[in-house]
Amino acid sequence: MNSAAPVEDEWLTVTVPAFLAAHPIYTRCPTLALLLDALVRECEEQQPDIRLDAALLRASHERLVSQARILISASDHT
Numbered sequence: 001m002n003s004a005a006p007v008e009d010e011w012l013t014v015t016v017p018a019f020l021a022a023h024p025i026y027t028r029c030p031t032l033a034l035l036l037d038a039l040v041r042e043c044e045e046q047q048p049d050i051r052l053d054a055a056l057l058r059a060s061h062e063r064l065v066s067q068a069r070i071l072i073s074a075s076d077h078t
Contacts, residue, residue, distance in 0.1 A: 011053075015052065016057070040057065
């Protein structure tokens with residue numbers, strides 16, 4: 001029996017839907033959702049034992065927002 005299955009089930013059925021409800025921009029803008037997903041997956045690849053939880057989503061979201069600010073700032077100076 002796979003002990004990770006309940007965590008993955010909770011991730012897909014509770015954690016991600018709750019995060020998306022709190023951050024509707026990802027539902028309205030699929031490109032941003034793909035970028036967030038890529039950041040989450042990158043964390044998973046770098047840290048295979050990372051917990052699939054709301055903290056991971058928040059950290060990935062904060063990283064995406066930070067990178068977007070850098071992009072906006074750079075485009076203001078071109």
